[in-house]
Amino acid sequence: MIDTGKAFCTANKQFMNGIRDLAQYSCKDTLVETNLTKFSDTLQEMINYHNILFDQIQRSIKTQLQTFVKEDIRKFKDAKKQFEKVSEEKENALVKNAQVQRNKQHEVEEATNILTATRKCFRHIALDYVLQINVLQSKRRAEILKSMLSFMYAHLAFFHQGYDLFSELEPYMKELGAQLDQLAVDAAKEKRDMEQKHSTIQQKDYSSDDTKLEYNVDAANGIVMEGYLFKRASNAFKTWNRRWFSIQNNQLVYQKKFKDNPTVVVEDLRLCTVKHCEDIERRFCFEVVSPTKSCMLQADSEKLRQAWIKAVQTSIATAYREKGDESEKQEKKSSPSTGSLESGSETKEKLLKGESALQRVQCIPGNAACCDCGLADPRWASINLGITLCIECSGIHRSLGVHFSKVRSLTLDSWEPELLKLMCELGNDVINRIYEAKLEKMGVKKPQSGSQRQEKEAYIRAKYVERKFVEKQAASVPLPEPGTKVLPPSQEEKRHSVPEKSLLAGEQGAASPKVRSSDSGIQPSTDDSREHLASTISANSLYEPEGDKQESPVFCDSKQPSPGLQLYQAAFEKNLPHMAEALAHGAEVNWVNVEENKATPLIQAVRGGSLVTCEFLLQNGANVNIRDMKGRGPLHHATVLGHTGQVCLFLKRGANQHATDEDGKDPLSIAVEAANADIVTLLRLARMNEEMRESEGLYGQPGDEIYQDIFRDFSQMASNNPEKLNRFQQSDSQKS
Incomplete structure (x- = not known):
């Protein structure tokens, strides 16, 4: 019994x-x-x-x-x-x-x-x-x-x-x-x-079958217009396929099936035009043209064609009028593009999964209980914060939006090796020391596992969105280098400000796979561009062997460095807790150091040689395609330094390998000159897979299975056996 x-x-x-x-x-x-x-x-x-x-x-x-x-x-x-x-x-x-x-x-x-x-x-x-x-x-x-x-x-x-x-x-x-x-x-x-x-509907006459779709640029769900259209493939056969299209977030996307991840046809409607097509055999056709490609579409009737064309034109005009929220813009930039290697249908053997991920993450100090309410045995995690959560707190985090917290299950989801290492580098104790620093001083009572959901939701929003409990950082004043002439405030602001036209040019350069270096390099916002200081790495020693690199002095006063500079320095030092603290203090993840060739924290992470640091920045919205003054983005730097694991990571996150630096070199040509077989293999495979998907019209698909297996093996080696990827550096040292 x-x-x-x-x-x-x-x-x-x-x-x-x-x-x-x-x-x-x-x-x-x-x-x-x-x-x-x-x-x-x-x-x-x-x-x-x-x-x-x-x-x-x-x-x-x-x-x-x-x-x-x-x-x-x-x-x-x-x-x-x-x-x-x-x-x-x-x-x-x-x-x-x-x-x-x-x-x-x-x-x-x-x-x-x-x-x-x-x-x-x-x-x-x-x-x-x-x-x-x-x-x-x-x-x-x-x-x-x-x-x-x-x-x-x-x-x-x-x-x-x-x-x-x-x-x-x-x-x-x-x-x-x-x-x-x-x-x-x-x-x-x-x-x-x-x-x-x-x-009533059955009594109507539908012989013409003309159903006009209404469009609404102010729709609550962000979808201006949606419906079925025929799309002509870009392969040799020019086949037509019926797909569900929608205009949302200033993008034109389509889905093959309802549950499939949307495939982006036009990433930014401001860069495209739309026109009628009367020179082909099919009726009711129109064409959406972007700087890199064109997409031929067919509606079911003339009324529907006119409705779609007007919706696209209205969306283009609206996109130009709206300033847009900077945080949402950065989140969109950091999301994988159509060239990304990842998709929603990952094979089950691809990554670490199930109890192994749960056990490894829960071994980190503080992770055995929910970070926000203390409930034991949490089974969920916020991957960009590096904390574990109970199921109720994870639901509240998910409602904050992915630009604040990205929630994933420790038992139901698959885990990439670099993401699992990121979780093991942080933990609840580290993050709570940052985000709850003033909790006791303010006399705020932290909710318990039995507290009401409304109480937990208010606390979590105050903790992560409003950051009420983060210890305020002392103001930072970067000191000029010896011999540098100090400009008046108006001139100093002008020297570090970035024109709006330059920003637009940078976005256009990122959208085009074959732009010159002069058209690329997205600049930060004006406020963040004022945060500058000499980097810990000098420009002349950028590509010296890692063992010979010396940190250049930082000329600043005794006050705390600015959040942007703190993030920049911590990225090179591979110090994830300091990086998390800088982000909590409001650091812009794509902050640009104008004194160091406009390098970003992600480029500094590449120089530091840490794969986990790069993953942390990418998860928190870093743009993988921002380039420095020499036209070199993170993929360029990783290729020059021979960091195979980082090259693999950036390609998976949608890095543009066609971008060229000021010398007209793309990452593949740099890898060929350096005779780095591993990186050449990765870049050529990625380029071949990209061309194959474009020719077959498989935008947003993961690509060939063998191709996925190779990248999976490189990811595993980069996270678990990095010494196997150091063959290039070892062979160079033996030759010397």
Whole structure:
């Protein structure tokens, strides 16, 4: 019974976890989520009561009765054996005494003495045996009744606890029942309305089948217009395929199936034009032309074609008018482009998965409990913050937006090796020391695992979005280098400001795969461009061997460096906690050091040689295609330095390998000159895979399986066996 009860509790807990997952999946429906969460909490309490009941049964019946059987009955059996033995001896003495002849006086006396002694012993053993019988019978009654009484009291407590629990829940259940009755009435009314509309629609004439789609540039979900269009493939056969297109976030995207990840056709509508096409055989066609490619589309009717063309034109005009939020812009830049190697359908053997990721991440200090509420055994993580979360806090983090927190499951999702190493470099203790530095000073009480969701949500938003508990950083004033003329404030601001036209030119350069270096190099915002200081690496020693590099002096006063400079320096020093602290203080992840060839923290991370540092910056919105004053982006620098793992990472994150530096060299030509076979292989494979996808019209697809396997192997080696990728540097040193 106990074993079956425990199995029942295990199955019941699985069911309760399923209810909680269902509540999480229904986060957009407040009524369903709130009620399922409350019911799952009640079921959890009942499981706890069941476990207490079975523990009491274990002690009250099983343990006590086993003691009675093993000890008391064993003593009784020993006494019984002694009694049976002395009874047999007495019978033998009686037989022997009866058999002795009268004339043998000596034998008569001996037999008589033995019989007397045996009878005396028999009386003592018989009395002891009777005593053991009486004691056992008495104890048997007491033990059985005592055990059963304890058993019944355990049930009494169990049912009292359950009754009290559900008595508190009963008013809530009655209220929900009333709401459900009203929902049923509303659903019946809605059904009647839909049937009436259906009947009205059936009476209409649809012979022309012209359904005009309305467009709305201010749509709440960001989708200006959506619908089916035929798309002509760019392969040799020029086949036409029907796809679901939509205009959203100033982009034109399409999906092959509903659940597929959208494939971006035009990354920025401001750089494209749209026009009618009357010179092909098909009707209702129009063309969307961008600086790098053109896309031929066909609507189902002339009205639909006009609607799509007007929607695209309106979106282009709106994109020019809107300034846009800088953080959202950076997040869009950091997301993988159509050339990215990653897709939503990753093979299950691709990455570390399941309990291995959970165990490795939970071993980090503080990660055994939720970072925000302290609930034990968290199964979710924020990959850009490097913390572990419970399922409820993970839902709140997901509602903040990916520019604040990117949530992933430690047991359900696959984990790339570099991402897993990133999680192991940070942890809850490190992040809480940064984001909760002023918590005690402000007298704010941190929510617990049992706190209301509204309380947790308010705390998490204040902690990560508003950053109320982060210790304010002292103002930084970079000192000029010796001999440098100090400019007046107006001239200094002008010298470090970046014209808007330059920013637009940089974005256009990033969108085109074959732009010259003079058209690239996206500049930071004006505020961030003022944060500058001499880097820890001089420009002349940029590509010296890592062992010979010396840090150049930093000329600043005793105050704390600016957040942007702190991020810049920490990226080279491979110090992830300092990088996280700089971001918490408001550092721009794409901050540009104008004194060091306009290098970014991501370029500094490449120079430092840390794969995990690069991954951390990319997860926090770093643009993989921003280039320095010499036209070299992170992929250029990683290629020059021979950092194979970083090259693999940047290619996976959508780096543009066609970009050329001021010398007209792209990363492939640099790798060929350096005779770095590994990097040449990666770049050529990526280029071949990109051309293959474009020729077959497979935008957004992961590419060939062999190609994925090769990149997967390089990622594993770069994270777990980096020494295997140092063959290039070792061979160079041997030659020298």
